[in-house]
Amino acid sequence: MNYFLKIYKYSLLIGAIYALCQCKNKNSIPPPPDLIEEKIMGRIIADALLIENKLSVSGVTQYNLLLLNSYPLLDQKYHLKDSQSYYSYQYYVQQPEKFKQILQIAIDTLNTLKEKLPKENTDNQ
Numbered sequence: 578m579n580y581f582l583k584i585y586k587y588s589l590l591i592g593a594i595y596a597l598c599q600c601k602n603k604n605s606i607p608p609p610p611d612l613i614e615e616k617i618m619g620r621i622i623a624d625a626l627l628i629e630n631k632l633s634v635s636g637v638t639q640y641n642l643l644l645l646n647s648y649p650l651l652d653q654k655y656h657l658k659d660s661q662s663y664y665s666y667q668y669y670v671q672q673p674e675k676f677k678q679i680l681q682i683a684i685d686t687l688n689t690l691k692e693k694l695p696k697e698n699t700d701n702q
Contacts (some may be wrong), residue, residue: 605669611658613655618665618679
């Protein structure tokens with residue numbers, strides 16, 4: 578599971594760096610009218626990272642196509658309207674403190690899931 582842990586930590590780090598770069602943009606966008614709650618957004622990001630990780634290690638031949646087709650499933654799971662997650666994400670990346678909290682929610686969600694997994698035999702490490 579160390580590989581899983583590294584993947585999602587690096588993914589979150591890349592997302593955080595991207596968000597910080599976006600913070601330099603002076604033209605801040607207003608919140609969308611159907612802004613996703615921070616707690617839900619954190620769970621969505623955690624789910625997206627899990628999907629990306631599963632597809633990347635599975636060796637599927639059409640990785641990008643499967644990845645693109647998986648995002649509407651997240652919209653269905655969280656009962657989101659079309660583009661609601663996109664516009665909410667664009668808003669949050671321009672709000673560094675809120676985005677940091679969202680990333681922490683995603684990390685906490687993934688850690689909770691990791692704790693529920695059966696323990697691996699660590700003698701080989």
